[in-house]
Amino acid sequence: MRGQLTRRTPLADNGRMIKILLVEDNAAMREMLASIIAEKGYAVDAVADVASGLALLKKNDYAVIVSDLQLPDMDGLGFLKKTRDLQLPFLILTAYGSIEKAVEAIKEGAYDFIAKPVDPDYLLLMIEKALAATHIARENLVLREVLRSETGRTAIIGSSRELLQEAEKVRQVAQTPATVLLRGESGTGKELFARAVHALSPRRDRPFITINSASIPDNLLENELFGHEKGSYTGAHMRQVGKLELAQGGTFFFDEIGDFPLQLQGKILRVLEEKSITRLGGARAIALDIRFIFATNQDLERAVAEKRFRQDLYFRITSFPIVLPPLRERRDDILLLADHFARKLSLEVRKREFSLAPAARKKLLAYPWPGNVRELQNTIERAVIIGAGPVIRPEEIILPGRPFPVSEGMNLNGGLKEVGARARALAEKQKIAQVLGETGFNRTQAAEILQVSYKTLLDKIKEYGLAEKD
Ligand SMILES: Nc1ncnc2c1ncn2[C@@H]1O[C@H](COP(=O)(O)OP(=O)(O)OP(=O)(O)O)[C@@H](O)[C@H]1O
Ligand SMILES: [Mg+2]
Numbered sequence: 001m002r003g004q005l006t007r008r009t010p011l012a013d014n015g016r017m018i019k020i021l022l023v024e025d026n027a028a029m030r031e032m033l034a035s036i037i038a039e040k041g042y043a044v045d046a047v048a049d050v051a052s053g054l055a056l057l058k059k060n061d062y063a064v065i066v067s068d069l070q071l072p073d074m075d076g077l078g079f080l081k082k083t084r085d086l087q088l089p090f091l092i093l094t095a096y097g098s099i100e101k102a103v104e105a106i107k108e109g110a111y112d113f114i115a116k117p118v119d120p121d122y123l124l125l126m127i128e129k130a131l132a133a134t135h136i137a138r139e140n141l142v143l144r145e146v147l148r149s150e151t152g153r154t155a156i157i158g159s160s161r162e163l164l165q166e167a168e169k170v171r172q173v174a175q176t177p178a179t180v181l182l183r184g185e186s187g188t189g190k191e192l193f194a195r196a197v198h199a200l201s202p203r204r205d206r207p208f209i210t211i212n213s214a215s216i217p218d219n220l221l222e223n224e225l226f227g228h229e230k231g232s233y234t235g236a237h238m239r240q241v242g243k244l245e246l247a248q249g250g251t252f253f254f255d256e257i258g259d260f261p262l263q264l265q266g267k268i269l270r271v272l273e274e275k276s277i278t279r280l281g282g283a284r285a286i287a288l289d290i291r292f293i294f295a296t297n298q299d300l301e302r303a304v305a306e307k308r309f310r311q312d313l314y315f316r317i318t319s320f321p322i323v324l325p326p327l328r329e330r331r332d333d334i335l336l337l338a339d340h341f342a343r344k345l346s347l348e349v350r351k352r353e354f355s356l357a358p359a360a361r362k363k364l365l366a367y368p369w370p371g372n373v374r375e376l377q378n379t380i381e382r383a384v385i386i387g388a389g390p391v392i393r394p395e396e397i398i399l400p401g402r403p404f405p406v407s408e409g410m411n412l413n414g415g416l417k418e419v420g421a422r423a424r425a426l427a428e429k430q431k432i433a434q435v436l437g438e439t440g441f442n443r444t445q446a447a448e449i450l451q452v453s454y455k456t457l458l459d460k461i462k463e464y465g466l467a468e469k470d
Helices: 027-039 050-059 076-086 099-107 120-133 135-141 161-174 190-199 218-226 262-274 300-305 311-317 332-349 358-366 372-386 416-438 443-450 454-463
Strands: 019-023 043-047 064-068 090-094 112-115 180-183 208-212 251-255 276-278 285-287 291-296 321-323
Touching: 019 027, 019 050, 027 043, 027 064, 027 120, 043 050, 050 064, 050 076, 050 358, 064 076, 064 120, 076 090, 076 099, 076 358, 090 099, 090 120, 099 112, 112 120, 161 190, 161 321, 180 190, 190 208, 190 251, 190 291, 208 218, 218 262, 218 276, 262 276, 262 311, 300 311, 332 358, 332 372, 358 372, 358 416, 416 443, 416 454, 443 454
Parallel strands: 019 043, 019 064, 064 090, 090 112, 180 291, 180 321, 208 251, 251 291
Antiparallel strands: 276 285
16 A cells, blocks of 8 residues: 555655654554655654653654654653644544543644554545644645735735634725725734735735825825925925825825824825815815725724824724734744744845744743734844854744842841842742743753753752743
8 A cells, every 4th residue: 555655755845854753652553654654755753752752842843743642651642731832733643442532632632633553544644634734834825825915025924713814804805995994013914914905906006105104203294195286385396296196096005093193184084085185285186096094003992082083084994994913812823923934034134044943932932922923023033143043042032031020029028138038039930930931941051041050950940849831
């Protein structure tokens, strides 16, 4: 049967061989499965117990884990839980009679199970399916194709339900002339989505023009938008066409609409209603054929309540909202985006391809990303610039450290000596937790950074009750 398998080597996105980790204690079984997998063209590392599996996972990037349920040092479920942070598809090998256990494993997040005796074709099929579900393959399959603009600049990366749902709205609304409002925290991709709406619309070959209230002084905004006729005010030596007119036939993007001065908000409302403008100092109304997109990271409802934002304009622009969730609420996207940026930026900046070490990925997952995708992108860019490559290590992922209010909430009872000892313990605990977090709980590295012996660090971890999940 194995002779029938195709010999075409499946490759990862980055052109490298796809690596599979196989954990099976029965030597004969292990060798047979490993050879089936290897023959298909995957790189396979086969080990007999969980400890060896975990050690390999620290060192290498695997695309799929295939593991037996009953292993000498830990059962497959425990192994699954220990690898959950890596977000790798986990395939369970299960003997006849332990299907219930396999079902439990799936509930715990395993990708699927394969019953023994193993049918080679079925094993390979499951691996392929699992690969298609991983971020490596998903990135290719999902939105990228659909949402790529003509220029190839717009690629929305994501696989979380939260993001896909909003991206689906982009596709729906793009075809219509409807006004769109993009909402979301800074760095969540509002401008990217605005460009995607344009790129998927019938106006894609016409201009996409944007104005950002934050980058232009208030007194110049109106001129920038509407343009002026010669002599309309002192210093207006020449006629100037405004940005709105430049968008004729295309899309106009009002960025940070919440920050436009009130007086200008009224004029913008009039443009939406009358679909025409008059240049400053001009008499003639110029008809506009423009699709409008607005974006804001502000609480517009509150701005309306506080009379900083016109209610009539609010109603006019909120008919089709697309809300981009913060990155911390769609954690599925973190590694997908990180891989994308690592690959793209390393090729741009270093002319070769970098990838992320497992511990680096873990560190990325543990951070809340207040600056959202932009912050993630900048973080990866920094790592690519400072790193030796080609593997980005956790210490090259530089994140703003949390401040340590040592005395805050601390028990200040007792004498100076007692309080001092307590403060020392607290500060040590926080520092150790921070460094462990930064190194992906790599104790050897943490000991080095903390300048203590490995033994001392282990003692302190025990003393302060620092567990990996913290
Ligand atoms: N889903 C995504 N896929 C790929 N790149 C993304 C995604 N979301 C955001 N980015 C990238 O992150 C950066 C920030 O996105 P963008 O400028 O669109 O955010 P924004 O919401 O407009 O932020 P701000 O409110 O600060 O202006 C851009 O470089 C953008 O290309
Ligand atoms: Mg923006």
